[in-house]
Amino acid sequence: MLKDKIILITGSSSGIGAATARLSKEYGATVILHGRTESEDLKKLVQELNCNYIFCDVADKAAVESEVQRILEKVKRIDCLVNCAGIAPRPSFMESTDEVWVDVFKVNVLGTVHFCQSVIPVMQKAKGGRIVNIASIRANIGTSGKPVYSATKAAIVNLTAVLAKDFAPDIYVNAVSPGYTDTPISKNWDEKVWKQVNTALVGRIAQPKEIAEAILFLASDKASFITGQTIIVDGGYSISGK
Numbered sequence: 001m002l003k004d005k006i007i008l009i010t011g012s013s014s015g016i017g018a019a020t021a022r023l024s025k026e027y028g029a030t031v032i033l034h035g036r037t038e039s040e041d042l043k044k045l046v047q048e049l050n051c052n053y054i055f056c057d058v059a060d061k062a063a064v065e066s067e068v069q070r071i072l073e074k075v076k077r078i079d080c081l082v083n084c085a086g087i088a089p090r091p092s093f094m095e096s097t098d099e100v101w102v103d104v105f106k107v108n109v110l111g112t113v114h115f116c117q118s119v120i121p122v123m124q125k126a127k128g129g130r131i132v133n134i135a136s137i138r139a140n141i142g143t144s145g146k147p148v149y150s151a152t153k154a155a156i157v158n159l160t161a162v163l164a165k166d167f168a169p170d171i172y173v174n175a176v177s178p179g180y181t182d183t184p185i186s187k188n189w190d191e192k193v194w195k196q197v198n199t200a201l202v203g204r205i206a207q208p209k210e211i212a213e214a215i216l217f218l219a220s221d222k223a224s225f226i227t228g229q230t231i232i233v234d235g236g237y238s239i240s241g242k
Contacts, residue, residue: 001216002024002080002220005080007029007032007081008034008078009021009082010084011034011035011058013042014041015184016208019207020211020212020216021049032052033053034053034055038055042055052075055067058107058110058114059106061114061117065114079128079130080131082132086108086111088185089104089148089149093147104152105152108155130172130173131172132174132218133173137178137179137232138150138153139154140238173228174227174230179234180234181205181207197237202236206235218231
């Protein structure tokens, strides 16, 4: 499905990003991994997939630009960008400081902006490309106790639509909004959260590979008439009415 495509996946050391990287390799893509640091998890996945990688803080625009340019010297083009990097702190609304709001927006929103700004000119030159951003069901329904995260993901949904308009018809820009997914973060969920998880119509949590399948569909030529959209992949959680 992605034969001969070069795909850069941010936040791909673990979770949905790592699953997307593995599945991209299965589908024939040349994969470029990214991590905030040159961590052991990142290096292990690089060895597993035998691929190139970059590492930088997505909130640091200069570092992002430098790393993208460095990898382009090796691969010459990027056909698809998947923006998975993000953080999800849990302060309540009244406890969230300005510093928390700014820090999370820098990673979740500006991090996506920085990579898009670095990669879009390459796609424009090639007269083609695909960008898939990772939002969340929280962009639409919010999360009690996670106002900052929810707000940043709502911004990603809006940004996705704007970028699709601005760079059509050559560059397709879409987003995926995952529901509850079995990632390292899920290991910290309490009983209350797990009760919510199980109210999804399918009655279970998502596996990262299931989210990756949706991401890579949008990254592929199979999604040839889809742009500016956010696809909800939540097992029916958001419409369960429970």
